Amino acid sequence: MPPSRAMLTSAISSPRQAASGTSRPQSAWRRVVREVPGFCAPRPEARQEGIARRAADGLVRVGAVEDDAALRQSAQESEEDQLARILAESEETERAEKRRRLEAQASQESEEDQLARILAESAATAEAEARARAEALRRADDERKPLTTAEFVALWRATEEGTGVAMTDIEAGTLVRTGNAAGSVSGATQDKAQYGRLFFGATRTVAELTNLKASEVFVDIGCGVGNATMQMACTVGCEARGIELMPDRHIVGHEHMWPALQHAIGERDGPPPKVGEVVLRQADLADPAIAEFLSSADVAFVNNYNEIFGARSCKHGERSLDEHVARVFACMKPGSRMVTFHPLALGMDAEKVNEVRRDRGLAPSADASFFTKAQSTLAPGPTAWAPRGEDVVSWSDGPIKAYLYTRTAQSLEKACFLCTNRKCVGKDIPTAFVNEESLDLVTECIFCGESRRPAERDRGESRRG
Numbered sequence: 155m156p157p158s159r160a161m162l163t164s165a166i167s168s169p170r171q172a173a174s175g176t177s178r179p180q181s182a183w184r185r186v187v188r189e190v191p192g193f194c195a196p197r198p199e200a201r202q203e204g205i206a207r208r209a210a211d212g213l214v215r216v217g218a219v220e221d222d223a224a225l226r227q228s229a230q231e232s233e234e235d236q237l238a239r240i241l242a243e244s245e246e247t248e249r250a251e252k253r254r255r256l257e258a259q260a261s262q263e264s265e266e267d268q269l270a271r272i273l274a275e276s277a278a279t280a281e282a283e284a285r286a287r288a289e290a291l292r293r294a295d296d297e298r299k300p301l302t303t304a305e306f307v308a309l310w311r312a313t314e315e316g317t318g319v320a321m322t323d324i325e326a327g328t329l330v331r332t333g334n335a336a337g338s339v340s341g342a343t344q345d346k347a348q349y350g351r352l353f354f355g356a357t358r359t360v361a362e363l364t365n366l367k368a369s370e371v372f373v374d375i376g377c378g379v380g381n382a383t384m385q386m387a388c389t390v391g392c393e394a395r396g397i398e399l400m401p402d403r404h405i406v407g408h409e410h411m412w413p414a415l416q417h418a419i420g421e422r423d424g425p426p427p428k429v430g431e432v433v434l435r436q437a438d439l440a441d442p443a444i445a446e447f448l449s450s451a452d453v454a455f456v457n458n459y460n461e462i463f464g465a466r467s468c469k470h471g472e473r474s475l476d477e478h479v480a481r482v483f484a485c486m487k488p489g490s491r492m493v494t495f496h497p498l499a500l501g502m503d504a505e506k507v508n509e510v511r512r513d514r515g516l517a518p519s520a521d522a523s524f525f526t527k528a529q530s531t532l533a534p535g536p537t538a539w540a541p542r543g544e545d546v547v548s549w550s551d552g553p554i555k556a557y558l559y560t561r562t563a564q565s566l567e568k569a570c571f572l573c574t575n576r577k578c579v580g581k582d583i584p585t586a587f588v589n590e591e592s593l594d595l596v597t598e599c600i601f602c603g604e605s606r607r608p609a610e611r612d613r614g615e616s617r618r619g
């Protein structure tokens with residue numbers, strides 16, 4: 155039985171031939187004969203014999219033999235034509251397939267381009283929207299106002315009522331006052347530390363004295379429960395930090411008061427106030443690991459009243475806490491301010507050194523000293539939230555002296571001073587106030603050893619209060 159057209163086509167367009175591209179109709183035909191099962195080309199002699207036999211039987215006319223040869227010739231030609239056509243068709247199919255693949259690839263590439271464009275467009279839109287949102291937030295933030303001190307006090311009291319725990323009760327309890335037991339500031343240990351709290355009006359005065367701004371960072375060094383820290387964040391709107399040595403005091407502020415106060419702020423009627431971040435840490439102010447956290451603030455407050463950070467507050471032979479505080483101040487950037495309730499041993503302020511220099515025939519200089527100093531008195535008195543009067547601090551009903559130090563800009567980045575000895579080279583060469591290696595405070599000229607004589611008004615104040 156002759157092979158079907160499908161068999162033929164498949165044999166001719168076998169992958170090997172198609173790939174070589176060298177096939178000829180004849181060779182393809184030979185392959186068909188060889189490979190297609192059951193197919194066999196007719197032998198010419200056999201075909202002639204058949205015709206002669208059928209002519210002898212009178213079944214075909216005699217001339218049919220020649221006719222048949224012509225027919226055979228034409229049949230063979232048409233088979234070759236057919237093969238050529240099939241091959242041509244196969245090549246065409248192959249070309250069409252290739253074209254389709256190329257077109258598909260091209261359309262895929264353009265889809266990728268399209269996708270990239272859409273993504274880029276959407277990223278640009280998202281960026282513009284984010285910018286607009288940030289700008290709207292900034293505008294809204296600028297328009298938001300911090301709480302007034304009276305509002306803060308009202309919320310503080312609401313918090314006390316809400317939690318059922320008044321600050322005065324907490325302070326009177328063993329938790330906070332543990333450190334105030336006998337011997338708490340007697341020298342050999344810091345396992346205990348004296349506690350006392352700055353009241354609302356005096357805290358506001360510290361903000362006013364230092365001209366604390368919302369864009370600045372405030373820190374209370376020895377913050378107790380963090381009352382001043384929270385008030386500054388809420389009433390100035392600045393970032394406010396605090397560190398406290400005693401864990402119980404830290405916990406009261408960090409885990410109870412501030413969360414409760416935030417809740418009260420959230421519940422309050424009216425537009426949300428601008429409240430800065432509050433960062434309360436339990437740490438020793440003498441720990442070098444906390445130094446940067448403290449000195450990177452713009453405004454620091456230290457309630458070191460009655461020498462509680464003086465020699466009697468620290469272990470025998472170690473630097474006093476006040477010395478550590480002095481180092482923190484010297485490491486703050488120019489323009490920074492610090493308020494203390496006891497003077498620091500920083501030596502003479504810029505005005506005083508230049509006065510001495512002038513007296514000794516030396517030119518005044520910005521390098522003469524790294525700070526200016528001002529003193530003021532905080533007095534008890536009536537306030538909007540306490541019409542009958544509010545004390546300055548929790549342990550006294552009297553006035554409290556406050557010292558305001560301001561870091562000045564000098565030719566060196568670090569705090570430095572000039573010698574006042576007109577014969578010393580140190581009169582023109584600034585000496586750093588903090589020894590970078592030992593972290594000691596340098597209180598004498600490194601060239602001639604002259605002391606940075608403390609200003610007159612620093613003397614005799616240490617025992618007050």
Ligand SMILES: C[S@@+](CC[C@H](N)C(=O)[O-])C[C@H]1O[C@@H](n2cnc3c(N)ncnc32)[C@H](O)[C@@H]1O
Binds near residue numbers: 352
């Ligand atoms: C007088 S209280 C002031 C609290 C708060 N600043 C205020 O004025 O309302 C001083 C605080 O300093 C803390 N203190 C003492 N030594 C400290 C140290 N080495 N490091 C950190 N805090 C310390 C005490 O535990 C105490 O709570």
